[in-house]
Amino acid sequence: MTKTKTVGVLLALICLCFISCNKNTGEVLRKEYIEFFKNADDEEPSSVVSVPVTGGDVSFTVHSNVVFSALWQDDQSKPWASVESLEKKGDDLYTITLSVMPRGTTAYYTRRTGTLMLTAPDQQLGAFITVHQGLITPVASDFSWSKYGTSDPRKLDGTVYSLWINNDKTRGWVQSDDAAVYGKNGFLMLGDETGRGASIYSPYHEAIRNDSLAVVSFRAVAYTDIEGVRDANKLTVEIIDGGVFRDNGSTVMELEAPYANTASEKYPADFWTGSDFLLGIISSDRNPFTGNTRIRITAGDPAASGVKPNRIFIDNFYIRKIDEENGDEDLWIANGGSGKDKLLGAVTGEENQ
Helix, strand or coil, X not given: CCHHHHHHHHHHHHHHXXXXXXXXXXXXXXXXXXXXXXXXXXXXXCCEEEECCCCEEEEEEEEECCCCEEEEXXXXXXXXXXXXXXXEEECXXXXXXXXXCCCCCCCCCECEEEEEEEEEHHHCEEEEEEEEECECCCEEECCCCCEXXXXXXXXXXXXXXXXXXXXXXXXXXXXXXCCCEEECECCEEECCCCCCCEEEECCCCHHHHHCCEEEEEEEEEECECCCCCECCCEXXXXXXXXXXXXXXXXXXXXXXCCECCCCCCCCCCCCCCCCEEEEEEECCCCCCCCCCCEEEEEECCCCCCCXXXXXXXXXXEEEEECCHHHCCCCHHHHCCCCEECCCCCCCCCCCCC
């Protein structure tokens, strides 16, 4: 084969490869397009987006030079979002608005996912947008495994940790056999009537070393006896072995647990109302997350006795990671910082006193 013929064959193969490769990567040579943008001023289109956990109407921008339709799909029997409107704003410019349900009626932020489908069937063209609400939750417990005593917080019929069954002892929540941690039916109680405090620890989650931002959430209510006498309500949250609180760069945060409204007509059904906390943690350069990073929650002083009791009920503990690169909603910012949960955990009725 001559040199000229060889060059010609190589050029033909390169052109064929170019055309084939472009067909395999999404028809990039097509003139028709549907492109989805999280924000109107974004320069690059997106295929993944997050919507607020509190729900509401959320609008996005679409650039398209074909007529298209918009449909919503998820795996719920009652869809948690719908296409509210699709409006043309200019040449090849559209605004699409989703009507989004809140993630829950309580402070539950574990991720759920749906798909926004933008399609032009006549052109065999479409864009499929993955829509997330909430965060991936690697550490989670509603303490439904705790089957001790009753679910009535007025009754001190819980079982101390040393008497738990072995399966529950190995879950990693308690480190000391003589700790004043009591299992109730569906939640825990920290502290005892002598004034001794107690601590629980989140179980190990080694993969947290790969994260940079997370939020910790839980419920906490201070004990009130049947005559209305209140315990102390000191609550200490600590980050152990890596990480700091985003608010102040510290590893310790002091909180006050609320008291249930024992005068409520709904008590004890509304025992947990307004008791949710949401705290932001971060892996800093000086104190990064490690495979041993855990959260310790302490009621009162575990070393104390003969002082005013500081019993606190704990439930619904979660650590949820925030993936900034994929556009996760930053719940710490949405909440206005660490402290009482002002999002889905906000009190909707009479404020707890």
